[in-house]
Amino acid sequence: xxxxxxxxxxxxxxxxxxxxxxxxxxxxxxxxxxxxxxxxxxxxxxxxxxxxxxxxxxxxxxxxxxxxxxxxxxxxxxxxxxxxxxxxxxxxxxxxxxxxxxxxxxxxxxxxxxxxxxxxxxxxxxxxxxxxxxxxxxxxxxxxxxxxxxxxxxxxxxxxxxxxxxxxxxxxxxxxxxxxxxxxxxxxxxxxxxxxxxxxxxxxxxxxxxxxxxxxxxxxxxxxxxxxxxxxxxxxxxxxxxxxxxxxxxxxxxxxxxxxxxxxxxxxxxxxxxxxxxxxxxxxxxxxxxxxxxxxxxxxxxxxxxxxxxxxxxxxxxxxxxxxxxxxxxxxxxxxxxxxxxxxxxxxxxxxxxxxxxxxxxxxxxxxxxxxxxxxxxxxxxxxxxxxxxxxxxxxxxxxxxxxxxxxxxxxxxxxxxxxxxxxxxxxxxxxxxxxxxxxxxxxxxxxxxxxxxxxxxxxxxxxxxxxxxxxxxxxxxxxxxxxxxxxxxxxxxxxxxxxxxxxxxxxxxxxxxxxxxxxxxxxxxxxxxxxxxxxxxxxxxxxxxxxxxxxxxxxxxxxxxxxxxxxxxxxxxxxxxxxxxxxxxxxxxxxxxxxxxxxxxxxxxxxxxxxxxxxxxxxxxxxxxxxxxxxxxxx
Amino acid sequence: xxxxxxxxxxxxxxxxxxxxxxxxxxxxxxxxxxxxxxxxxxxxxxxxxxxxxxxxxxxxxxxxxxxxxxxxxxxxxxxxxxxxxxxxxxxxxxxxxxxxxxxxxxxxxxxxxxxxxxxxxxxxxxxxxxxxxxxxxxxxxxxxxxxxxxxxxxxxxxxxxxxxxxxxxxxxxxxxxxxxxxxxxxxxxxxxxxxxxxxxxxxxxxxxxxxxxxxxxxxxxxxxxxxxxxxxxxxxxxxxxxxxxxxxxxxxxxxxxxxxxxxxxxxxxxxxxxxxxxxxxxxxxxxxxxxxxxxxxxxxxxxxxxxxxxxxxxxxxxxxxxxxxxxxxxxxxxxxxxxxxxxxxxxxxxxxxxxxxxxx
Numbered sequence: 001x002x003x004x005x006x007x008x009x010x011x012x013x014x015x016x017x018x019x020x021x022x023x024x025x026x027x028x029x030x031x032x033x034x035x036x037x038x039x040x041x042x043x044x045x046x047x048x049x050x051x052x053x054x055x056x057x058x059x060x061x062x063x064x065x066x067x068x069x070x071x072x073x074x075x076x077x078x079x080x081x082x083x084x085x086x087x088x089x090x091x092x093x094x095x096x097x098x099x100x101x102x103x104x105x106x107x108x109x110x111x112x113x114x115x116x117x118x119x120x121x122x123x124x125x126x127x128x129x130x131x132x133x134x135x136x137x138x139x140x141x142x143x144x145x146x147x148x149x150x151x152x153x154x155x156x157x158x159x160x161x162x163x164x165x166x167x168x169x170x171x172x173x174x175x176x177x178x179x180x181x182x183x184x185x186x187x188x189x190x191x192x193x194x195x196x197x198x199x200x201x202x203x204x205x206x207x208x209x210x211x212x213x214x215x216x217x218x219x220x221x222x223x224x225x226x227x228x229x230x231x232x233x234x235x236x237x238x239x240x241x242x243x244x245x246x247x248x249x250x251x252x253x254x255x256x257x258x259x260x261x262x263x264x265x266x267x268x269x270x271x272x273x274x275x276x277x278x279x280x281x282x283x284x285x286x287x288x289x290x291x292x293x294x295x296x297x298x299x300x301x302x303x304x305x306x307x308x309x310x311x312x313x314x315x316x317x318x319x320x321x322x323x324x325x326x327x328x329x330x331x332x333x334x335x336x337x338x339x340x341x342x343x344x345x346x347x348x349x350x351x352x353x354x355x356x357x358x359x360x361x362x363x364x365x366x367x368x369x370x371x372x373x374x375x376x377x378x379x380x381x382x383x384x385x386x387x388x389x390x391x392x393x394x395x396x397x398x399x400x401x402x403x404x405x406x407x408x409x410x411x412x413x414x415x416x417x418x419x420x421x422x423x424x425x426x427x428x429x430x431x432x433x434x435x436x437x438x439x440x441x442x443x444x445x446x447x448x449x450x451x452x453x454x455x456x457x458x459x460x461x462x463x464x465x466x467x468x469x470x471x472x473x474x475x476x477x478x479x480x481x482x483x484x485x486x487x488x489x490x491x492x493x494x495x496x497x498x499x500x501x502x503x504x505x506x507x508x509x510x511x512x513x514x515x516x517x518x519x520x521x522x523x524x525x526x527x528x529x530x531x532x533x534x535x536x537x538x539x540x541x542x543x544x545x546x547x548x549x550x551x552x553x554x555x556x557x558x559x560x561x562x563x564x565x566x567x568x569x570x571x572x573x574x575x576x577x578x579x580x581x582x583x584x585x586x587x588x589x590x591x592x593x594x595x596x597x598x599x600x601x602x603x604x605x606x607x608x609x610x611x612x613x614x615x616x617x618x619x620x621x622x623x624x625x626x627x628x629x630x631x632x633x634x635x636x
Numbered sequence: 637x638x639x640x641x642x643x644x645x646x647x648x649x650x651x652x653x654x655x656x657x658x659x660x661x662x663x664x665x666x667x668x669x670x671x672x673x674x675x676x677x678x679x680x681x682x683x684x685x686x687x688x689x690x691x692x693x694x695x696x697x698x699x700x701x702x703x704x705x706x707x708x709x710x711x712x713x714x715x716x717x718x719x720x721x722x723x724x725x726x727x728x729x730x731x732x733x734x735x736x737x738x739x740x741x742x743x744x745x746x747x748x749x750x751x752x753x754x755x756x757x758x759x760x761x762x763x764x765x766x767x768x769x770x771x772x773x774x775x776x777x778x779x780x781x782x783x784x785x786x787x788x789x790x791x792x793x794x795x796x797x798x799x800x801x802x803x804x805x806x807x808x809x810x811x812x813x814x815x816x817x818x819x820x821x822x823x824x825x826x827x828x829x830x831x832x833x834x835x836x837x838x839x840x841x842x843x844x845x846x847x848x849x850x851x852x853x854x855x856x857x858x859x860x861x862x863x864x865x866x867x868x869x870x871x872x873x874x875x876x877x878x879x880x881x882x883x884x885x886x887x888x889x890x891x892x893x894x895x896x897x898x899x900x901x902x903x904x905x906x907x908x909x910x911x912x913x914x915x916x917x918x919x920x921x922x923x924x925x926x927x928x929x930x931x932x933x934x935x936x937x938x939x940x941x942x943x944x945x946x947x948x949x950x951x952x953x954x955x956x957x958x959x960x961x962x963x964x965x966x967x968x969x970x971x972x973x974x975x976x977x978x979x980x981x982x983x984x985x986x987x988x989x990x991x992x993x994x995x996x
Binding site for chain 1: 803806807809860862863864865866867868869870879880883885899903904907908911914915918919922925926928929930931933934935938941945949952953956957958
């Protein structure tokens with residue numbers, strides 16, 4: 001029976017065998033294609049599957065004051081991210097994720113849509129500085145939401161209450177333009193304002209990378225290797241915390257600005273602008289509503305008034321007039337009788353003293369500065385003419401940026417004939433020169449410019465570029481490179497004769513003396529002086545039409561110098577709508593006091609003015625309690 | 637007692653055990669770091685139970701099974717209906733009924749019954765040529781259980797009934813013009829129907845085909861499977877070094893995608909060796925069928941060949957992306973008791989037929 005014929009049709013069985021062989025060969029080809037022909041491609045994909053590159057954000061450099069005291073620090077915190085390619089149910093996951101992390105679902109959707117073009121393995125920041133509860137939520141839902149990821153980052157810690165906020169600026173998440181320009185990873189932190197912005201590249205470190213093995217649920221199953229981050233460089237500022245504190249306290253909640261600088265080097269020792277804001281709000285992602293509220297605030301809390309407010313300088317400008325006049329050889333010999341006003345080109349110009357039904361009488365340059373006589377400077381301005389005034393004022397630094405190392409400095413404006421022709425297509429009227437002579441008219445300055453210009457004058461024409469960076473420290477080390485030589489900041493010299501400097505500084509001493517316009521700013525036994533300014537914010541005519549309102553109240557200016565011989569400190573105080581220059585004088589005096597207390601050897605004994613001490617003592621107690629005297633004329 | 641142990645197909649058993657051993661080793665490797673760790677022990681127990689079944693069935697005259705196949709057929713229909721009514725729902729589909737503490741898939745055993753029923757039909761039909769009536773009868777015979785399994789729903793398993801009837805018709809004397817007509821109708825209907833579906837509908841159909849395998853979608857599975865296979869390269873990543881498998885990127889690596897896991901770790905050479913084993917097993921079965929003492933026995937063995945070949949081709953084809961994702965396991969390798977017991981029961985029948993060849 002062994003040789004019995006098959007029970008099956010032989011041909012068809014053979015067919016079955018060949019068909020099976022063909023099928024197996026096709027399968028074999030399938031393996032050949034994947035494992036031999038496309039091996040590299042699939043090997044790469046397998047690596048990409050299991051290896052995820054996570055950034056290790058580098059800590060930003062810290063910011064210290066000139067004595068190495070920390071102003072801006074970092075602290076560690078957690079961020080929550082979303083990785084889209086770790087899930088296939090992203091859409092349905094979003095609602096519970098938003099709920100669990102206390103996020104607005106629509107915001108979350110918008111945020112993910114915003115990254116629509118980015119690779120799906122990219123981390124999308126969905127919440128920063130998460131709470132322990134948030135962290136717990138993420139850890140507890142690892143299986144359910146494998147797309148959630150957390151990373152430790154170091155976060156900025158700014159001083160409280162908006163201390164030096166405008167100077168320091170703040171950091172925030174890089175916008176699309178910054179990402180493109182600076183070649184950043186989405187979600188990177190960059191400086192958005194102030195020093196954080198200006199020195200962003202110094203403060204920013206080099207992010208590290210960590211390659212981790214993950215499983216299909218995105219769970220970390222081991223680290224492969226890591227490139228450690230390189231911390232950003234710390235910077236040391238020229239700011240003196242003690243002086244900054246004094247300036248912050250002096251200005252209080254008043255709208256305005258204070259800037260203190262060292263005329264010998266251009267180092268800025270204090271910088272305050274009001275109103276202020278809390279930069280810590282910005283290290284967390286600020287909501288669009290919050291940002292809009294701050295941005296639309298009529299008081300402009302983001303504006304650094306020290307470098308961005310462009311206002312009429314008022315009578316402080318008389319120092320520039322005095323310098324111009326003295327260098328022209330005119331002011332020393334000018335003697336003008338002030339009857340409370342005078343007429344030029346058919347128009348009557350009042351002296352501020354007329355509002356008190358008084359007159360200055362015979363006035364020389366010293367008295368003109370001490371008592372801020374308008375008639376004297378009208379006359380001087382008329383003699384000098386706008387071109388000479390404008391040229392010298394520009395040489396003294398007005399109408400141009402000082403070049404401080406902060407972003408968005410304003411230029412101010414020093415008018416001239418050419419300027420008027422170009423911008424208003426009109427010729428210059430001589431009467432306008434009269435207004436310019438007392439710091440009104442088209443002239444605008446920033447507080448920093450005014451301080452810079454006065455510093456140059458009292459230094460005999462030697463200017464230094466104002467700056468806030470003292471030195472860059474290597475890494476996190478507090479001790480940095482030695483500060484740059486002051487010579488590096490030297491600007492072109494405009495000669496102001498020592499004799500003329502003496503006339504001006506003597507007069508500035510008089511301003512805080514018993515006869516001066518800021519007698520209340522007098523500081524006992526300190527060689528301190530300055531110049532007041534009361535600048536109109538609106539023309540007399542406009543005031544008559546619109547009525548008296550707070551926003552039209554005059555701005556109070558004061559630029560103080562200490563000590564008047566061999567000056568070390570120039571303080572410019574702006575008190576907006578402060579009405580009277582001497583109010584600002586008292587603010588500046590507080591900063592000077594703090595400086596003198598800290599540097600007792602800075603004071604040069606003053607030749608006592610006969611009556612100075614007694615008058616000063618009677619007024620110094622309540623400097624700001626004096627009634628506001630309304631005189632809408634030019635400044636005192 | 638019929639037949640002699642020397643007529644037992646020891647070579648076939650050795651080949652089958654070799655494949656099973658590879659399977660168990662791969663199950664152990666793929667599940668070592670998962671909650672399924674240790675499941676390979678279960679597979680070993682099933683293998684032992686399968687061997688008992690094989691030896692036991694090899695002592696039972698296959699003609700008894702053929703004779704009782706109508707009864708078994710109706711019992712199968714009843715059992716499938718019972719599954720639909722009371723079966724335990726696992727992964728949204730009802731196909732298990734609890735027996736003795738484990739879950740057995742009734743539809744697996746229906747395969748065996750259908751092999752017997754089809755073999756019996758063609759064993760009795762000795763007219764040589766099949767008429768349209770025969771095609772319709774065999775079609776109905778297979779259509780009823782297919783419909784019941786489809787209702788579970790489990791299209792994958794239902795499809796595995798088709799090669800049984802196909803093989804039966806082919807060897808039972810189907811006319812070539814009928815053969816080509818059926819082939820053409822099938823070839824036309826399937827892809828045309830498929831391409832009329834939209835993407836999401838295809839996705840739904842795929843999900844419908846295989847709802848239990850992975851909630852993350854069939855496209856993802858297929859992609860990860862291809863990455864696993866492709867990244868294995870010529871030599872493979874080495875036993876228990878498959879990153880796709882260990883990292884759980886490859887879905888269910890111990891069941892439907894075991895061959896992807898195996899190919900990742902053992903490479904092109906390992907995959908070819910294993911495929912060759914399967915091919916030799918199939919050829920050995922065909923050889924045994926040709927030696928069968930009667931038409932019934934030969935048809936039974938060819939039915940087993942049809943089922944085994946279909947499973948291997950569809951499963952391995954899926955793993956390399958040549959076939960859509962269906963929930964069809966790889967016989968002898970995939971983890972799972974029902975499939976293992978079915979294969980060994982079928983092989984027991986084959987052994988009995990082979991040992992009966994010299995006995996009248």
